[in-house]
Amino acid sequence: MNQKLFFTLVIVLTALSGWAHYFTHSAGLQFVTTSAAIIMLAGLLGKATENVAHYAGERVGGFLNATFGNAAELIIAIFLIKEGLFDMVKASITGSIIGNLLLVLGLSVIAGGLKFKEQRFNPLLAGHNASLMLLAVIALFIPAVFLKQLHAERTETLSLIISGLLIVAYILWLFFSMVTHKEELADQARAEEEAEGHMWGKGTSILILIVATVFVAITSEWLVHSIKEVADSLGWSEIFVGAFVIAIVGNAAEHSAAVFLAMKNKIGASVEIAVGSSLQIALFVAPTLVFVSLLFGKPMDLVFTSYELAAIGVGAFIASSISRDGSTNWYEGVLLIIVYIILGAAFYFL
Amino acid sequence: MNQKLFFTLVIVLTALSGWAHYFTHSAGLQFVTTSAAIIMLAGLLGKATENVAHYAGERVGGFLNATFGNAAELIIAIFLIKEGLFDMVKASITGSIIGNLLLVLGLSVIAGGLKFKEQRFNPLLAGHNASLMLLAVIALFIPAVFLKQLHAERTETLSLIISGLLIVAYILWLFFSMVTHKEELADQARAEEEAEGHMWGKGTSILILIVATVFVAITSEWLVHSIKEVADSLGWSEIFVGAFVIAIVGNAAEHSAAVFLAMKNKIGASVEIAVGSSLQIALFVAPTLVFVSLLFGKPMDLVFTSYELAAIGVGAFIASSISRDGSTNWYEGVLLIIVYIILGAAFYFL
């Protein structure tokens, strides 16, 4: 997208959402404008993070990208936690994971597959991603399986221990993929893409990063404000809103980036965005939120509902099964999208 | 088998089952003769379908084979639905899936493995089959997981949506494997086999197809008539009868074909029959039956019992694990058969 148009859209939509929040009483209007603003602001935040990462040098930069890549979701979730909407937080974590593994990956694979008969990427990375995804699934299943006989206090302690271990696993993964086994896991297409994308000066990038973060935070608070009323009036459950509405709003920027890369035959980069982002949510954002909740004095545990676990497990298994061989075609994308729609329908009827 | 002998057997057994149905009162005798007749008629129906497919040209033919390959099961199931025996329908779907994935594949792999140290087939096909099988498992699990909080009406709607999506997935799979990625998925052995098997003229083939379909339908009604009485007198549960008796009767023709192919070192063709047939049941027959049930005014849902889901999941996982590498040996066949026996014992004791 043209840069000028992009900035204009960011500013106009943010202003519109501010007007809706302060001067109207329509939750629907507030919700639509704020969602649109957040989608654009999240895109800006992601772009700024990449630029700052570029100037910070390879290692620190890689770390910044890996840590703040899902900053928008993290900020929205923090405001949900502040309001005590734990069910919606967990639903949005679930939704981000399956949104990335099924919707983003599926659309990318279809978009790429319609232009190219077969698209290939580094299978070693695919194998590691599958194992990491399995760890994430295991870590989220264990508390739910063992919960039945545990007191609330023990559930909390166990959640904190598991959260700590997940963050350790994530940090060691960064060390593994960026230091000790950098070459083996590198994807040429992704590297080129990143090299192209840096167009702002160092100071500008940092300024944009700060401003975007502030506005994402402000609009996220507005969004959380209007969302309950909208959901109630439409008869949607908290879990459906979290898993399908918030998750799509928070991830829209990545979605479009991944699809465009696939159409340029850079499916490896698309896979890295989709799978990498869902791993970041499961191994970094989710456990971080458990620790953040302690700051608000309302500890959130890691116990997901069986519906959410089913969705995450299903998403992880089908995505692994399809990406394991390091090659994709349009039909595999169709399978991912069909599973996403089935899950969407099931959550809608809950 | 010699053609003359085959036709003689078909006619004699069908006549016998008619005599048992109209002139005796022994449910046991009726059950045994009708089962034998259906096994032969299903074989004839399969052969006629292949012949008609041959004359219909490659594409339409492939579509016919893929759609009517399990016509016998479909017809039996329709009569069960007419009688409202939904539990037996679902059990027979379960039984067909695990019968193909475990019994047929297991016997083929053992039969081939005793003659050849290692048998190889197209691993790309194996990979896609595994992903499709996973989709089928997911689609059957979702309604059961989400059922707990749903009203009957919503269960029905969700079942219809999922059934529609499965049929879409199946049709796109046919398009993928027969049009856009035909060469990549082709199995040489299978192609040769099909070329050999066409020995009737066009008119004869169509005539046989129609006659066989009519008689399968008639004998299926007789079978459904006697089966409940036989099960009661032997103390067998409806679910055991559906999953192990009806499923074996309905699939016997395919079973023998797959085993003979494996012994001729055409394991790729055996795998295609076994896995292809179970995919057809899960992605086409099962959802079609949901829609068919609407015609009878007694809507059937897609909610399987946890026993059936365990069986289907177990069958899909062990079959995927074993076939994923595109190579088989006798011990892998043993594993499949042992899992089948374990499931049989578990269902028997229910």
Next chain:
Amino acid sequence: MNQKLFFTLVIVLTALSGWAHYFTHSAGLQFVTTSAAIIMLAGLLGKATENVAHYAGERVGGFLNATFGNAAELIIAIFLIKEGLFDMVKASITGSIIGNLLLVLGLSVIAGGLKFKEQRFNPLLAGHNASLMLLAVIALFIPAVFLKQLHAERTETLSLIISGLLIVAYILWLFFSMVTHKEELADQARAEEEAEGHMWGKGTSILILIVATVFVAITSEWLVHSIKEVADSLGWSEIFVGAFVIAIVGNAAEHSAAVFLAMKNKIGASVEIAVGSSLQIALFVAPTLVFVSLLFGKPMDLVFTSYELAAIGVGAFIASSISRDGSTNWYEGVLLIIVYIILGAAFYFL
């Protein structure tokens, strides 16, 4: 370890544990000394088995190794059964399986991975191991899934049938891997290692084997005697003690052997010890114990708790996912250890 020092330690620790058992009343002291003695005696027993196997010729030797490789665990479990501590037996089976798949394999992979960037082993063996592990998981899940509606008597019958089938699968696996497909599955490193390890004469080996077995049996009885009291005083549950304390004591000798092999870049041998040992527990030790329990007139079933099944399933899946490609690196070891710690924490809080 120096042989003289090793024998001295075996004798001193065994003597100490005898003194603690007969002359003190401290369950804690008894527990610590007996555990230490069993660790050493189990190591001696394993070494003696390997030596006897060496002299018995390739086939009989391979069979001996495969059957008595977990003799120490088997003996401890028999004494637990004699005391009717079925929950602890099942927990120790669970603990042995996950201890081997996660702790032993994890430590070996890390130890090897810190010295070598990538370690490779026979992927065909890895594939078969994964399929066998899946059979074991299935066999242990089926009774639990189907139990709900079964009477105690039927649970017992089903457990005996499944146990018989598992032993058949195990015997055929030995036949497959040692006779019909010996060359395909051979691991060079493992063969060399075994050739090195035989340093005692034939008669000495048999004598040591007999003496070690007798003392393992005696000390196991002492251990079982003290263990309940220790667990109670520390507030540990029977299931935690079985799964994490007894399992580690019984497997310590194998643990250290596997880690040392990995450090010598013989990761194939480490994998064979870790995965082979857990397969032996699941497919041979567990079903054998079901039959042994009949001798004591207190039939034990194969019904594991959902916690144990979750742990076994999780261990099998992550170990398969990581070893499937026939290559390991340090981070994969980290993942295995993190899953082990998560399970340990979950069991501790039960």
